[in-house]
Structures are given as structure tokens and as C-alpha cells.
Amino acid sequence: MNKNLPLSERERALKIIKILKSTYPRKNHVSGDPYKTLIRCIISQRNRDEVTDRVSEELFKRYPTIESIASASVEEMQNFLKSLKVGLWRSKGKWIVETSRIILKKYNGRVPDKFEELIKLPGIGRKCANIVLAYGFGIPAIPVDTHVYRISRRLGLAPWDASPEEVEERLKSLIPREEWIYVNHAMVDHGKSVCKPIKPRCWECPLRGLCPKIGVQDTSSQ
DNA sequence: CTCCCGATAT
């Protein structure tokens, strides 16, 4: 399905991955706990990592098991999240409890390792489903979060008007399966430090020689 | 497309 692409496109993608790897060396970490990965992913939506870390820790301290979360009422979970000052606490509280109940009852407490099943869970969309596959199970997947989305398009790896899903398919066609999980790691690291949404630090970017800077507004000064 | 939500970066 992806054999008609010009070789140079894939070569460029490979070159990008190679440079990212030497800049942001990181082992593909598999959590070994898909359930915690999934809950963390719900909490992480539209949040900074520091918030996600803090809230996840408090959540699992108060509710150590899937059973304890599933048996909490939605309102109780919402109030708990609210007390921790997480944004979107109403949605997230509902999703965390309901998804946990479904996993417990329908899947006997085992998080499904199929995309089609994961995406049916409340609060689990494409990105979280792929996160669970990649980081919970170690199954090749490319979670397209805000960083992967932005950077892929700036690099011209996907059209500027592509949807997140289209970016995901495009990356999958360009990048060998063994590197899929790494893509998210690399672009998140790169996106937070250099290829930032506002005022990216293009002058110190290891990819500047390969980048058309699509959609980049301001590359000047600090 | 809008809403959900509070905190922080710019």
C-alpha cells in the first residue's frame, strides 16, 4: 500500500529519524502496566507533563487498583480530580471510572491490546489507543499527539492541512515499523525543547538543513 | 465546530 512513494521521501524521513535518534537517545520504554498507561493518558489530555505526573501519582495513591477505581462513583472521582486542580475534571472523572468498569467487566480486568477495542472505550481516542499499544504493550504504533502533529507537518512529512489520522498514516508509510514507537518519543522531546509551537528555536535545530519550515511563523531571535 | 477546565508560557 505504500510502495509508490518516491524513494527520496522515505530516505528523507529516515534521515530525520536518524538525526533525532542521535539528538534524543531514548530507549523505547514499555511500562508493563497497560492499565496505568491508559489512565495516565486520559489524565494527560491537554495537560503539561508536570500536572500529569502529579495527578497520576495522587490518583494511584488514593485508588491503587482498577477495582478501587471502578467501584468509585463518577461524582466521587470528579471531585477528587477537581481537588487536584486538573482541567477537564468532569470529562476525565467520568471517563476514568467508566472505562475502568468496562475493562473490569467486559475484558476481565485486562486492557485489550487491539486498537479497534481500545478506541471504543470512553475517553480513549486514536492518540490514547496508540499510546496504550506502544507504551503499554510494546506494539508498533505511532501516537499522533500535538507535537507529532505539528512537527510532522512543519517538516513536510505530511501536508499542512492533513488531519491527525492522515499524519499517522503518512508517517506509517514513510517510516519502518521498528521505528514507529520511537517517533513519538523523539518528536515529543524535540517539540518541547526546540520545535515549539510558538517561537521555535530553528537556529539550533539539528534538522534545520532538512526542514522547509512549513507554517513556522517566527524563527528569529530568542 | 464547540465544549470541557485550570495553569502557564508568551
Added chain:
DNA sequence: ATATCAGGAG
């Protein structure tokens, strides 16, 4: 004051 943050649902 506005944009953005490891998005997803209606």
C-alpha cells in the same frame, strides 16, 4: 490578553 498544553466527545 491570548495561545497552548501527551485530546475526545457530541
